[in-house]
Amino acid sequence: xxxxxxxxxxxxxxxxxxxxxxxxxxxxxxxxxxxxxxxxxxxxxxxxxxxxxxxxxxxxxxxxxxxxxxxxxxxxxxxxxxxxxxxxxxxxxxxxxxxxxxxxxxxxxxxxxxxxxxxxxxxxxxxxxxxxxxxxxxxxxxxxxxxxxxxxxxxxxxxxxxxxxxxxxxxxxxxxxxxxxxxxxxxxxxxxxxxxxxxxxxxxxxxxxxxxxxxxxxxxxxxxxxxxxxxxxxxxxxxxxxxxxxxxxxxxxxxxxxxxxx
Numbered sequence: 001x002x003x004x005x006x007x008x009x010x011x012x013x014x015x016x017x018x019x020x021x022x023x024x025x026x027x028x029x030x031x032x033x034x035x036x037x038x039x040x041x042x043x044x045x046x047x048x049x050x051x052x053x054x055x056x057x058x059x060x061x062x063x064x065x066x067x068x069x070x071x072x073x074x075x076x077x078x079x080x081x082x083x084x085x086x087x088x089x090x091x092x093x094x095x096x097x098x099x100x101x102x103x104x105x106x107x108x109x110x111x112x113x114x115x116x117x118x119x120x121x122x123x124x125x126x127x128x129x130x131x132x133x134x135x136x137x138x139x140x141x142x143x144x145x146x147x148x149x150x151x152x153x154x155x156x157x158x159x160x161x162x163x164x165x166x167x168x169x170x171x172x173x174x175x176x177x178x179x180x181x182x183x184x185x186x187x188x189x190x191x192x193x194x195x196x197x198x199x200x201x202x203x204x205x206x207x208x209x210x211x212x213x214x215x216x217x218x219x220x221x222x223x224x225x226x227x228x229x230x231x232x233x234x235x236x237x238x239x240x241x242x243x244x245x246x247x248x249x250x251x252x253x254x255x256x257x258x259x260x261x262x
């Protein structure tokens with residue numbers, strides 16, 4: 001990751017980008033300026049100035065009735081332009097659906113964005129008891145949910161080291177199981193089996209497994225994952241789910257390579 005601390009204007013760009021990410025998470029309902037300021041760790045006047053500047057460029061919009069901020073038309077157009085290269089949801093949807101049908105668990109597609117994963121697709125399984133940890137638009141740091149753990153496990157070692165240097169407080173924010181030593185153990189296990197396991201570390205009793213999906217160049221950029229209740233993820237069935245998950249991840253990686261995306 002490039003050090004932007006000495007680049008003129010980089011702080012303002014980083015703050016604006018943070019605001020845009022938060023606004024996009026607000027969906028159609030939008031987000032009030034107070035919440036945006038809190039979540040961006042900025043003062044309300046600074047947040048307001050950034051929002052006004054972004055609104056002038058068409059990147060955000062404000063609901064005149066509620067005062068809440070939403071994504072603007074220019075952001076939509078930019079997204080459309082980038083979708084032809086980066087959006088794989090169209091070619092992944094049937095694979096995610098197949099994963100849900102075969103396993104009866106909820107299946108997901110997530111993408112890496114910097115040091116986080118963002119859920120892009122969710123397909124419900126037929127099993128009536130479900131876990132609701134993940135849904136479209138939800139973000140987790142790499143190494144926290146099973147999708148991010150699967151991606152982190154297959155990054156080059158120097159990238160993994162740099163990630164831990166940038167995020168020394170994972171254990172404080174996400175629990176002791178996300179301390180560097182314990183996470184590195186889980187990364188090794190993920191590399192050995194090919195899939196990551198989250199044994200109820202985010203929500204007690206909610207299990208998840210994830211497998212990385214790769215670009216044409218072999219970089220882990222996406223992940224398929226499954227979530228469900230603990231008793232559905234016993235040792236014997238976990239191995240079976242892992243094999244099914246890896247087969248679907250390999251299928252999607254091959255499809256991405258053939259499509260020219262990523």
